[in-house]
Amino acid sequence: xxRRGIGMAVAVLAAALLGSGTAxxxxxxxxxxxxxxxxxxxxxxSGDLLNQGHAGAFLWRGTDSTIKLEHAGDGVAVSIGTDGTxxxxxxxxxxxxxxxxxxxxxxxxxxxxxQRPGEPGLEVKANDQSCGGTSEFEVRDIAWxxxxxxxxxxxxxxxxxxxxxxxxxxxxxxxxxxxxxxxxVVPSVVRWPEADLGxxxxxxxxxxxxxxxxxxxxNTSLSGAQASDYAIxxxxxxxxxxxxxxxxxxxxxxxxxxxGTRQATLGIGxxxxxxxxxxxxxxxxGTTRLHITGDPDDWITQGGxxxxxxxxxxxxxxxxxxxxxxxxxxxxxxxxxVTVGAARNATLVAPMTYDATTDDTGPVLDVTAxxxxxxxxxxxxxxxxxxxxxxxxxxxxxxGLSFTQNCQGEAAAAHGTLEFRAGDTTTPAxxxxxxxxxxxxxxxxxxxxxxxxxxxxxxxxxxxxxxxAPVVPVRARKAAPLLKFLGLVGKxxxxxxxxxxxxxxxxxxxxxxxxxxxxxxxLGDGRVTTTRAATKTMNIGLRKxxxxxxxxxxxxxxTATVTWRPKGAKAIRSQATGVLRLRR
Numbered sequence: 001x002x003r004r005g006i007g008m009a010v011a012v013l014a015a016a017l018l019g020s021g022t023a024x025x026x027x028x029x030x031x032x033x034x035x036x037x038x039x040x041x042x043x044x045x046s047g048d049l050l051n052q053g054h055a056g057a058f059l060w061r062g063t064d065s066t067i068k069l070e071h072a073g074d075g076v077a078v079s080i081g082t083d084g085t086x087x088x089x090x091x092x093x094x095x096x097x098x099x100x101x102x103x104x105x106x107x108x109x110x111x112x113x114x115q116r117p118g119e120p121g122l123e124v125k126a127n128d129q130s131c132g133g134t135s136e137f138e139v140r141d142i143a144w145x146x147x148x149x150x151x152x153x154x155x156x157x158x159x160x161x162x163x164x165x166x167x168x169x170x171x172x173x174x175x176x177x178x179x180x181x182x183x184x185v186v187p188s189v190v191r192w193p194e195a196d197l198g199x200x201x202x203x204x205x206x207x208x209x210x211x212x213x214x215x216x217x218x219n220t221s222l223s224g225a226q227a228s229d230y231a232i233x234x235x236x237x238x239x240x241x242x243x244x245x246x247x248x249x250x251x252x253x254x255x256x257x258x259x260g261t262r263q264a265t266l267g268i269g270x271x272x273x274x275x276x277x278x279x280x281x282x283x284x285x286g287t288t289r290l291h292i293t294g295d296p297d298d299w300i301t302q303g304g305x306x307x308x309x310x311x312x313x314x315x316x317x318x319x320x321x322x323x324x325x326x327x328x329x330x331x332x333x334x335x336x337x338v339t340v341g342a343a344r345n346a347t348l349v350a351p352m353t354y355d356a357t358t359d360d361t362g363p364v365l366d367v368t369a370x371x372x373x374x375x376x377x378x379x380x381x382x383x384x385x386x387x388x389x390x391x392x393x394x395x396x397x398x399x400g401l402s403f404t405q406n407c408q409g410e411a412a413a414a415h416g417t418l419e420f421r422a423g424d425t426t427t428p429a430x431x432x433x434x435x436x437x438x439x440x441x442x443x444x445x446x447x448x449x450x451x452x453x454x455x456x457x458x459x460x461x462x463x464x465x466x467x468x469a470p471v472v473p474v475r476a477r478k479a480a481p482l483l484k485f486l487g488l489v490g491k492x493x494x495x496x497x498x499x500x501x502x503x504x505x506x507x508x509x510x511x512x513x514x515x516x517x518x519x520x521x522x523l524g525d526g527r528v529t530t531t532r533a534a535t536k537t538m539n540i541g542l543r544k545x546x547x548x549x550x551x552x553x554x555x556x557x558x559t560a561t562v563t564w565r566p567k568g569a570k571a572i573r574s575q576a577t578g579v580l581r582l583r584r
Contacts, residue, residue, distance in 0.1 A: 030070025030077075031151060033175045036209065036245035038062035040080060040173050041187045042089065043204045047167030047314070047330070050126040057205050059186065060089075063245065069150050069175050073112075075101040075121075076142070076150045078173055088128070091173065093137055093155060094121035103142060105431045108390065109135040124159050124169060129515070129559070131161035134395075138431055140189070141177065152176030156431075158193040160316070167314065168193035181211040182272045183242070190252060190266070191431070192281040196288045196310035196421070197259045203233050205249035206266055206277045210242035216271040217242065220250050222279075224264035229256045230279050237268065252279065259285035261429040282432065286398060286424030288315050290329050290336060292367070292416030299407050300369045300414045308336070315420055317396050322347045324364055325396050327420055334370020338418050340382050340401060350384035350400075358408055360501060360535050367405045367414055376499065376535070378405035380413065386422050398424055496523070496540040502530045506566040512540055514558050523558075 042058045044051035060067060066081040075094035095101040096118045106120035115121045122135040141154035154177060158170035172187030186207050195201065208217060217237040222230055234251040242248060256262050261282050268275040290308040294301025314330040324341025325348070340356075341364035342348040356365030358377050366377040386400035400422040406413045500508055507530075512523040524540040565571045 030068045030079075031149060031176070033067045033069060034062040035179050036061055036063045037177070037179050037184055037211075038067060038175050039186045039207075039209065040067065040078070040089075040091075040171065040175070041207065042169065042171040043202060044169045045167040045193075045202050048169050049131050049161040049167075050124065050129055050169050055202055059205075059207055059247070061209070067175065069153055071144075071149050074099060076153055078153070078175065088126075090123070090125040091157070092121070092123040093139070093157070096120055101139060101142060103139050105136075105138045105434055107136045107432045107434060109137060111135075122157060122159060124157070126169075131159075133159055133161045135159040136432070143176070150176075156187070156189050156191050158191065160193060179212075181213045183208055183210045183215045183270055183275060185209070185266075185268060185275045185277045187277065189278045189280065191278075192254045194282050194284065194429075194432070196315060197256065197283040197285060198288075199283075199310040199314065201254040201256075201281070203251050203253035205251050206268075207247050207249050208237050208242065208268060208270070208275065210244060210246050211272065212244050213272075214244045214246070215242050216240070217248065218269040218271065220269070221267045222264055223267060224279075226262045227264040229254065229262040229281070230264045230266075231255055232266075254279070254281045256281060256283050259283045259424075259426050261427070280429070280431070282429040283426075284421045284424055285426040286421040287419045288421055289419050290315075290338070290416065292336075292414055294414040295412035297410070297412035298414050299410065299412070300367055300372055300374070300405070302369075302372075306336075317420070320395050324348045325399070327396075327399065327418060331370070335368075336370065337366070337368045338401075338403070338416075339364060339366040339377075340384070340403070348384065348387065350387035353381060353383040355381050356405075365403060365405055367403065367416070374405070374407035376408065378407055380405040396420065398422055494542045496526075496542065498526065498538045498540070499535055500528070500538065501533075501535045502528070502564075503533050504566055505531050506564060506569075508536070508538070508562065508564050510538060510540065510560060510562045512558065512560045520559075 038061060040060045042060070044054065044056040044058075046055040048055075060080050068079045070077050070079075072092055073094055074097065075092065077093075078091040080089040092112050093101065093106075094112050094115065095106065097115055106122075109120040109122040110116065112121035112123040120137070122137050123130055135158065137155055137157040139153070139155050141152065142150060143152045145151050153173055153175045155173045156171075157173070158168055160168040170191070170193050172189060174186060174188070186209060190204065190206055192201050208215075217240050219238050220232060220235050222232065231253045232250060233253050234249075237248040237250050240248055250266065250268065252266060254262075261280075263281075264279045266277040266279055268277075288310050290306070290313070292301060293305040294303050296303040308329050308331065312331065313336075314328075316328050316330075317325060318328040318337065319326040319339075323344070323346065324339065326337055326339040329336040329338075340348065340354070342354065343363050344361045354363035354365070356363045356377075357379055363382075364377060365380055365382050366374065368374070380403065382401055382403035384401050386398055387396065388398035389395065390397045399418065399420040402417045404413050404415050496512065498510070502508060508528050510526045512525075513520050514523055515521070523542055526538040526540040528536040528538045530536055561573065563571055563573045
């Protein structure tokens with residue numbers, strides 16, 4: 001049996017290095033919003049990379065932050081600087097290339113700068129950190145002046161770094177809307193990100209902002225056919241009298257009992273009338289589970305049995321193309337991954353049984369446990385029972401497979417089944433299909449500043465669900481080769497070892513950095529060169545100064561920048577973020 005090195009166990013790069021887009025430059029000076037009802041609610045689930053893995057709830061208002069709304073590309077950009085601190089957040093919403101940003105739903109958004117034809121874009125930055133992943137947003141109201149600059153924006157957004165099912169950041173932007181003497185509630189649409197049934201959902205505040213005359217909050221309530229799927233956990237508003245423009249929160253949680261769309265209304269009775277916030281959530285159906293057991297001497301399982309579900313783990317598609325896919329299963333102890341693929345230049349299909357080898361040209365099987373992997377991949381067999389894709393997107397929506405894996409030269413094996421939303425036929429939520437807001441009036445640059453009105457009371461969007469026909473996944477943009485983390489090696493386990501399949505002659509360089517206490521520290525650099533298509537190993541030694549800085553750290557945001565210089569062609573740069581987790 002293999003022996004595990006002594007030292008730090010590291011799980012890095014929650015997403016494959018598929019590239020990082022460059023946001024469109026903002027045009028002009030933009031509009032600074034300083035009103036007490038100009039507000040942005042931003043929520044972060046536990047594990048969210050942009051909030052350094054911590055759960056959080058933030059409310060920025062024009063009275064305590066510098067908020068700017070401006071035109072960027074075909075869409076809009078919003079920037080936030082908090083007075084007296086170094087906090088800086090940036091949001092950019094782009095319609096499909098060549099179209100105008102109008103009221104409506106924009107599901108399946110890509111990173112800004114990497115959109116395919118017909119695909120919207122969303123970028124969220126926190127202190128210069130951003131990530132790619134599964135994104136969506138809805139514009140509920142927008143208006144432009146005669147010069148093409150935005151004058152107001154009301155939007156709901158959500159993004160999961162790395163892929164659907166991972167921890168998300170989400171919220172509402174409400175800027176430039178007419179100020180009222182009456183109170184408002186922010187967000188007025190509390191929409192939890194899509195998740196698997198059984199997974200936990202963050203409890204978040206709906207914040208009452210008193211108007212210019214102040215208000216008294218009399219009571220709070222939940223109503224609607226699915227009100228039992230929501231809960232008020234803490235009410236800091238009922239019975240309170242708020243001074244003009246003062247605030248108070250009502251904490252609300254989403255606890256669905258069944259999959260699909262679940263909606264209710266939060267009512268807040270005040271001396272000025274009843275405020276309402278739409279509560280919206282959607283969960284996947286089908287079966288999601290990783291069950292794995294191993295022979296007594298199996299390196300991956302250590303002879304144990306593991307049963308992981310959304311109740312105790314997070315499941316997400318980490319990488320996907322026509323040849324294969326990788327699904328990550330995150331647990332408090334670390335991440336499991338299951339990677340499967342067809343032979344080179346072939347397409348992974350189901351139903352089908354594959355014989356996997358470590359030959360770069362053959363079918364691929366690589367099952368890893370927290371801190372343990374087979375190195376250059378595993379041998380064995382796997383059977384694809386189900387493989388479905390999201391409509392109009394090269395991302396697996398339903399997977400069912402079984403496998404038997406041997407690390408090279410070993411008789412002991414790991415045996416398991418992986419189901420990822422297998423058999424799911426849940427109807428998508430209205431906001432998951434591109435559709436215009438009912439009754440909206442365009443959203444172009446009208447000279448009178450009119451945009452599109454949002455429906456009263458948070459009415460549901462119109463439009464049919466997404467089509468069910470699968471699509472063949474194809475990488476539509478250039479990217480540096482994937483960099484795969486193999487583990488820590490060497491004396492004291494102080495060297496990061498990666499591998500990468502280089503498609504042709506060229507040089508691949510990588511720089512890995514980590515952010516600690518507001519400072520960016522370089523972990524190390526690596527470089528490999530090849531004269532032909534080959535799989536190469538890259539070692540990056542951890543610098544002594546960084547090891548000392550990490551002495552009392554358990555996790556920190558990590559960034560890897562990869563530059564691929566094919567012989568005789570222009571260099572391609574990709575970037576991804578992840579979390580460096582240290583266990584001693």
